[in-house]
Amino acid sequence: MKRYKYIAVMLSVSMMLTACGGNTSVETAADNINDTDVISESTDGETVTETADTSELFSNRDLSGDYDTGACEQIALSDTGSTSTSTGVTIDQNTITITKEGDYLVEGSLSDGMIIVDVDKTEKVQLILNGVNMNSATSAPIYVRQADKVFVTLADGTTNTLSNGGNFTAIDDNNIDAVIFSKDDLTLNGTGSLDINSPTGHGVVSKNDLVITNGAYGITSASHGFAGKDSVAIADGSFVINAGKEGIEGKVVNICGGNLDITAADDGINAADKDADTSGRGMDTQSDASINISGGIVKINAEGDGIDSNGYLTVSGGEIYVAGPSNSGNGALDYGIDASISGGIVVAAGQSGMAQNFGSDSTQGSILVNMQEKNEAGSIVTLLDSEGKELVAWTAEKSYNSVVVSCPEIVDGGKYTLKTGETSTEITMDGLIYGSGFSFGGGMHGGGGKPDGQRPEWGR
Numbered sequence: 001m002k003r004y005k006y007i008a009v010m011l012s013v014s015m016m017l018t019a020c021g022g023n024t025s026v027e028t029a030a031d032n033i034n035d036t037d038v039i040s041e042s043t044d045g046e047t048v049t050e051t052a053d054t055s056e057l058f059s060n061r062d063l064s065g066d067y068d069t070g071a072c073e074q075i076a077l078s079d080t081g082s083t084s085t086s087t088g089v090t091i092d093q094n095t096i097t098i099t100k101e102g103d104y105l106v107e108g109s110l111s112d113g114m115i116i117v118d119v120d121k122t123e124k125v126q127l128i129l130n131g132v133n134m135n136s137a138t139s140a141p142i143y144v145r146q147a148d149k150v151f152v153t154l155a156d157g158t159t160n161t162l163s164n165g166g167n168f169t170a171i172d173d174n175n176i177d178a179v180i181f182s183k184d185d186l187t188l189n190g191t192g193s194l195d196i197n198s199p200t201g202h203g204v205v206s207k208n209d210l211v212i213t214n215g216a217y218g219i220t221s222a223s224h225g226f227a228g229k230d231s232v233a234i235a236d237g238s239f240v241i242n243a244g245k246e247g248i249e250g251k252v253v254n255i256c257g258g259n260l261d262i263t264a265a266d267d268g269i270n271a272a273d274k275d276a277d278t279s280g281r282g283m284d285t286q287s288d289a290s291i292n293i294s295g296g297i298v299k300i301n302a303e304g305d306g307i308d309s310n311g312y313l314t315v316s317g318g319e320i321y322v323a324g325p326s327n328s329g330n331g332a333l334d335y336g337i338d339a340s341i342s343g344g345i346v347v348a349a350g351q352s353g354m355a356q357n358f359g360s361d362s363t364q365g366s367i368l369v370n371m372q373e374k375n376e377a378g379s380i381v382t383l384l385d386s387e388g389k390e391l392v393a394w395t396a397e398k399s400y401n402s403v404v405v406s407c408p409e410i411v412d413g414g415k416y417t418l419k420t421g422e423t424s425t426e427i428t429m430d431g432l433i434y435g436s437g438f439s440f441g442g443g444m445h446g447g448g449g450k451p452d453g454q455r456p457e458w459g460r
Helices: 011-019 026-034 060-064
Strands: 039-043 046-050 073-077 089-092 095-098 102-110 114-118 124-136 142-146 149-154 159-164 178-182 185-190 193-198 202-206 209-212 216-221 226-234 238-243 248-255 259-264 269-271 290-293 297-302 307-309 312-323 333-335 338-350 366-375 380-385 390-395 400-406 415-420 423-428
Touching: 060 185, 114 124, 124 142, 159 178, 178 185, 178 193, 185 202, 193 202, 202 209, 202 216, 269 290, 290 307, 307 312, 312 333, 333 338, 338 366, 338 390, 366 415, 366 423, 380 400, 400 415
Parallel strands: 073 102, 095 114, 102 124, 114 142, 124 149, 124 159, 142 178, 149 185, 159 193, 178 202, 185 209, 193 216, 202 226, 209 226, 216 238, 226 248, 238 259, 248 269, 248 290, 259 297, 269 307, 290 312, 297 312, 307 333, 312 338
Antiparallel strands: 039 046, 089 095, 338 400, 366 400, 380 390, 380 415, 415 423
């Protein structure tokens, strides 16, 4: 497994907005990273571009999704007998096992079967899904038992479907609980589409690093949509996630681009170190956990926390819109240690009981306002400058009595009007952070002034 050093997203991440942006092809993304002034190293055939920021997250092969159809080994799926002429493939009824490094073009359908990747720990495998429809009644349609890294590439113009039948039965010592389940590093790329249905488990799980650089994904899962134990990194792609628990979860979550629409019964995006020693300090303060958003459009509707990091939250670009929880025990934004914003647009609406604003290390202005009365679903959150120019407008999907708004036009000393439904709040920025929020330590996150003519405790 390749170990990356994860560094909080800072100003240099602006370069990645081009490299990973939602309208950038994977080829262009790779070219942009290659053109940067960096140090590169070759590791097991992969050229990894290194800088002091998130370009460490994506190798050239992660971004490209390239393959040569003529050089690929072929696997044809069929209920009447799957076939392959490759010496690196064994077939036992409807279980296809890949035992040698290489590129494998997979097509066809299986109503109950699975592909197992079981190669040497130093070897890489690329699975190109070329119009695959595959269900496993009792396990994962794609299971990576062992490899250095596996690439699942969605062939251009294809629609692929993977599903589980509602039960996961152990076939070895690993706790397989996802439609795509990998014990090692996993990359999803390509320009096709993938629909995943997991009625009793997760959508996609990597027990190491999970990277997604392109493709269109529709995920319906009873538990997490995407989970990477060590990390989840997204460069680009289109995502519609409906999750019974967290939409995306990892110790470190990096979103550099893409268009994400997440509906979650628990947290929309969660960063947690599952191996951390939490004795005496709880799960809410983990210095290794972080969520870093530098690009893309992220829309979240969550009944738990909208964005929840047990450690740090950093935002340096992109657009984020959060319809937070209906209950006061969770917040639209939630972090255990600190949060900062240096770019992008954020509108996060939820309940005031656990509301948090960005912290004092921010270099972009952020406003938190709590209200006495709830605003109904369908009401519009609008931020105007002193001349009445509309800076931000967003329609809330659920009722709320707290909202965080941040955009580049909010500056120290500026005057603004925040409209929430029929209510208007006049705001004068005394510093960059306006309105404090809940803190697990008993204090307040953020700071700044109060609504003009209103009670200062409304910032609590």
